[in-house]
Amino acid sequence: MSSAAFEALHRYTMLESPTGDRKALAALAEVLEADAGRAGLRTARETHPTGDHLIWTLPARGVPGPPILLLSHYDTVWPAGTLAGMPWSVDGDVIRGPGVYDTKAGIAALLTAVSSLTDGPGPVPPHPEVRVIVVADEEIGSPTAGDLVRSEAARSRAVLGLEPPHPGGDLKTGRRGSTRARVEVTGVEAHAALDPDAGASAIDELVDQLIRIRSLVASRPVLLNTGTIAGGGRTNVVAGQAYAELGLRFTDPDDEDAVLTALHDLRPGHPKATVSTRLLSHRPTWRPSPAGTALLEQIRSIATSIGQTVDGRPADGAADTNTTGSLGHPTVDGLAPPGGGAHARTEWVSASGLASRTALLTALLTGLTG
Incomplete structure (x- = not known):
């Protein structure tokens, strides 16, 4: 196990960072930025009321051309106080704690990989420019990060993508589209017994x-x-307001377009x-593409050169790579360490996987030069 990555993961996990909790996110952001700076990354932020997106840059060394973009996030689904009932623990290869798998281990592995390049023995090896975006609201669909991700990917x-991999460690080469929509209805309040026809029930509608x-x-x-x-108020009042929030997942862009158009065209x-x-929030469907397949083959070749075996296939979950992959940019996700239990109290990450992913990321930063 990489002791540096392990120690970093422990520090990050002990700083709970639920989506939308600006104070908690800010505390972790300070630690992450300090670690990024020590690793040789230039740091900047895009500020938002619900939490700042972190933007890190490692200048190119001997490899001209476009940068490699890495996407991660530092918010988790776990509310503040979760550590009390779901504490950090290590049992053999299993590390547990809120957010260890999704996806603080990915950040720890990346920063350790960058440090091994910039602070290792001997001269710094040639590498292209590296750009990193660490999003603050990924767990609710990255509603404030879309433009930043699109502009950097272009x-x-x-x-x-530094999201968790498939079980067993395979990478992700496509994702379902994911949309969160809110349908809101306004009716007319009236006495439910004395004059019901004067009203219009928002709940019924x-x-x-x-x-x-x-x-x-x-x-x-x-x-x-x-x-x-939710909606309404009293049983003797015709409901004047009601709403529902929907989660939709798509495998085909045509279905996605048809359903979302129909939702916008609803009539009472x-x-x-x-x-x-x-x-x-809206993350478009990301289907496997020739550009993504070619990138996967590069990653597989680099992994083989350091004695690792990886493969890739599409995934059901959504992430910021939906945005980049759907636009045709060469994209592969799932490069965080393997584990399991995302969004569950059984969440865990592999200690040996933390070390192997750190090694793979180190190799990719210097190997993806084409």
Whole structure:
């Protein structure tokens, strides 16, 4: 195990960093920036009210041309205080704690890899420019990071995602599209017994709309989850407001376009009601591409040269690599250390995997020169 990566992962895990908790995120960001600076990276930030995105740069050394872009995030799904019931622990090869797998181990491995280049014995080996974006709100769909990711990817030779890999360590060469949408209904309040016809129930209208939406996706390979629903107030008052938040997953861009267009075009069934839809986050479908396949082959070759074996295939989950891969940029994800239990209290990461991924990332930073 890399003692440096292990020690870094421990420090990062002990600083809880739930999405949207600006104070907690800021505390971890300070530590990450300090470590990045010691590793030889230039640091900058893109500031947002819910948390700053961290932007790091390692200037090229002897390899001209576009940079390699690495994508990660430092927010987790775990609320502050989770450590009390889900503490950091090490049992053989298994490291546990909130966020160790998704994806603080990836950040620890990357910074250790960069340090091994810049602070190792002998001269610094040739490498292209390296750009790193560490997003603050990835776990809710990166609503504030999309433009930053797109602009950086547009000028990069390759995009490497530091999300967790498939079980067993295989990389990710495509992802389902993922959209969070909110359907909002406004009705008309009235006395539910004395004058019900004067009102228009927002809840009834919302139920009708959800049935229409389920019918819309029934014939398509689309995953639909109604995650939140709320509205109304009293049983003797016709509901004036209601909403539902939907999670949608797509495997085909055509289905994605059709469903999202239909959501925006929803019309009320009741003449006194209004219906609107807005996207809370949107990650487009990323399908495997020739550019991504070629990048995977480069990674496989570099892995072989250091005695490792990796492969790749599409994944169901979504990440910031959806954005880059869907635009046709050469993209491969899953380069964080292997483990399991993402978003579950069984979350764990492999100690030996932390070391092997650190070695692979070191090799990729100097090997992806084409």
